[in-house]
Amino acid sequence: MAQPSTEELITRVLAGEISALSRAITLIESSNPNHFAKANEIINACLPHANKSIRIGITGVPGVGKSTFIEAFGKHLSSQGKKIAVLTIDPSSSISHGSILGDKTRMEELAKDPNAYVRPSASGETLGGVARKTRETIILCEAAGFDTIIIETVGVGQSETAVHSMVDFFLLLQIAGAGDELQGIKRGIMEMADAIVINKSDGDNIPKTTQAKTELSRALHLFPSKKSGWIPLATTCSAKTHDGIAEIEQIISKYIELTKSNGYFDTKRVEQNEFWLLETIHNQLQQDFYTNSEIQDLLEKTKKAVQNNEYSPFAAAQLLLETYFKNKP
Ligand SMILES: Nc1nc2c(ncn2[C@@H]2O[C@H](COP(=O)(O)OP(=O)(O)OP(=O)(O)O)[C@@H](O)[C@H]2O)c(=O)[nH]1
């Protein structure tokens, strides 16, 4: 099949055509340098049509029910005529493989929904790479008419920070009785959360989740107040029975209403754009530096010299940087 021209692809993405959207995202994800210019052209054309959605980040340790929750929440939004794009950030998926397939199967119903689009993250990438591509994918999805963007990330490592810096609302999913230790919840992640939702609040589990909600609500009040003016809250839900799902939508709506009226919503997006501008520069500079073959050789040698106390780390760094910049046009 002939490849559509970039212009045609743009027209079709803007018309909300899913196959064109998928193709454009594949161009963004491609590591083929010939695709960079095309991808950038598409992103630039989409930018004026982007920015109109609500972006929601969902995190929580493996097995907490993120995918099941997103399916329930997504169906709920879809039933009101909303258009939902679900992206996942999983920098480890190239190693663990299973996740991508797992997510697809677990969100089967949502993936079939005409109002929804489910797209797992690019595999075989560093977090920096995945994050940049996801940011750009958000733009394309918004331009294609999706009004709610949901980003799922595994609750381990640095990926929450990356997701937090690309969403409006950050939701932490937990289960009751596992203990913070077990759930790998670092204080930093709790502080980032705009809401903590205790999932699996069904059957015999309800008393435990209700108690966890009370304890968490108390703990959340001890956290420093947020720039958004929003006080994070704890609630319960069951992704299985859909109990509490509608309430979570209301919580998010209230947050959006508050932050749009006090200006924080726009300020945060401006700050996020600045963050990604600098982040991309840092990433590319680093990559260019460390993949330079002369630098790679010299770095090995200087590492040894530093180990043997022949060079101070600072003098060695200086030497490396001077060598790097000398060869730049
Ligand atoms: N009882 C009950 N089980 C649930 C609920 N939500 C999810 N589960 C089950 O918990 C298991 C894990 O759910 P997933 O949605 O795959 O969890 P996840 O957080 O996306 O997991 P990873 O993608 O591996 O990080 C599945 O067996 C679900 O059926 C719930 O609300 N109640």
Ligand SMILES: [Mg+2]
């Ligand atoms: Mg999942």
